[in-house]
Amino acid sequence: MKKILATLVILLGFNSHGNAQDKMMKKEMQATTVTLEQTKGAFTQDNLTLKEGSYIFEISNNNVGHDVGFVLVSKGKDASNPENHIKTAYVTSVVKNNSKEKSNITTLQKGEYVYFCPLNPTPQYTLTVE
Template identity: 60%
Template sequence: MKKVIAILVVVLGFAFNTNAQDKMIKTPVKTVSLEQTNGEFTQKQITLSEGTYIFEIANNNVGHNVGFVLAPKADVKAHIKNAYVTAQVENNTKGNSKEVVLKKGEYVYFCPLNPTPQYTLIVE
């Protein structure tokens, strides 16, 4: 019985340490910087590789607050909420989204506050 308990403790301890190490290895986060001017983004199309991203949105003299929406092209109403800027971006400042994991596919990005057209983001 003691051998079974000792083996169980060793196995559980190994599993715990492996999980802790896995959590310490984090995928690199890349920043995508986008600029909005009055009624448009200056970047009309973006191509990225799969990965984790933060979107940095610059409000370049739009004259009022702006935001950011990212959605799958197949369902534009299915906004990716982590891609929203954490607060509306005031005139002549920058704001950031939370981390967003992007998989292969086509997306659209736009700003309903500016408002802008929908632009294409492709993940390869």
Template identity: 60%
Template sequence: MKKLIAIVVFVLGFAFQANAQEVKTVSLEQTKGEFTQKSITLDEGTYVFEISNKNVGHDVGFVLAPKGKTDQKHHIKNAYVTSLVKNNKKSTSKKVALKKGEYVYFCPLNPTPQYTLLVK
């Protein structure tokens, strides 16, 4: 019985570890009026966005939306940073599952242009 419990614990631990490794971090940096990364290409998968505020002088945010649907009702809410990004600090989003397609990312607080994120 102890061996069975040990095997179950091992398998569950491995499954959780494998699942945790599937989430990738995309680091983006904002300066005054722009992101330093002008476009991004990713594979389908689950991501967390880490946004850096590089001396913008005020709080910034992050919006991700399907291309052509940038109104607030189409924003991918889990991609919002969990707290506004203070000057010279970082903040992250929740987990975001991205499917194949074109998206745009931008910051309405900075404000920045809309940049392309392609998921292949």
């Protein structure tokens, strides 16, 4: 009886883990991926306009020569203060030279934002959400 109960617990654990992965995959499918490329000291896309919604930011490091990252902040807030950063927009790992990394899903509402890389470093660019 104990073996049957243990087997059921294990199977239910796998099932709930599978359901969590399914939910995450569905959310990712509902998010739009925005691809941004960094070169030495700059993003190649200098201003963006998006619609209100959910996004995943994919950041590529095009031969910068060192790790890069991504910071997104509501325009008007102090971008140098990490408390103002939209943390879901951070890449999940630093972007190594000549590679790509993605952020978590980030929901953006209408307004203006700035994005930049403090590791590269780049200027601040405007992202407008309509």
